[in-house]
Amino acid sequence: MLATSLLLSAALAGAIVVLTPGPAVLAFLGIGAAQGRMAGASFLFGHLVGDLVWSTLALVALVGAKLVSPWVFNALALFCGAYLFWLGFRAVTAKRSATGGVDLSVRRPLGRGLVFGLSNPKSYPVTLSVFTALLAGDLDALTIANAPIFLAACLFGFLAADAVLIWLVGMGVVRRFYRRHELWIVRATGVLFIGFAVNTLVHAWHDISAALAPRPA
DSSP states (O other): OOOHHHHHHHHHHHHHHHHSOSHHHHHHHHHHHHHOHHHHHHHHHHHHHHHHHHHHHHHHHHHTOOOSOHHHHHHHHHHHHHHHHHHHHHHHTOOBOTTSSBSOOOSOHHHHHHHHHHHOTTHHHHHHHHHHHHHGGGGGGOOTTTHHHHHHHHHHHHHHHHHHHHHHHTSHHHHHHHHHTHHHHHHHHHHHHHHHHHHHHHHHHHHHHHHHSOOOO
């Protein structure tokens, strides 16, 4: 059985991972402010699947089991970068519709959150670094056997942080600010997305090149 302190640290780590500014938070704020709390909540619930997947992979890395090939992460990084670049390009080239708004509404926030969560390029490195920082003194207690309890604590942290974000995005001041500056916020977010995408693709290319480079005899 894991110690209470370790479970609290796991929950805190989960909350920090969700609240750390990045592509997912920006996408959520755009959807929630433009389409309401329910759309934002649907996006986050879809994204929750990705949070759990990346947390599991980070936990595998911490426990030390070599169960995941580096090529899996390289392939995911390429997909993540390409997907994020596409979203960024759409946002940068966004124009106002006939009604004066920005025509980038998301018809299926739950599906967008699911794909975004599984392809978010910051998820794995951020999750791994947060886990390492908060659990450094208790890593010996982590095993594959008690991993489900650990992940359940992380899930609690994810849900608590999601609740905070959903509450914030529904505030009148947030939605009024977004509507007043919608086009420029969308375009600025697109630029950030493209920056994240390029950074992800460059790192993935370097990792692949290093793996394919001939080793000295």
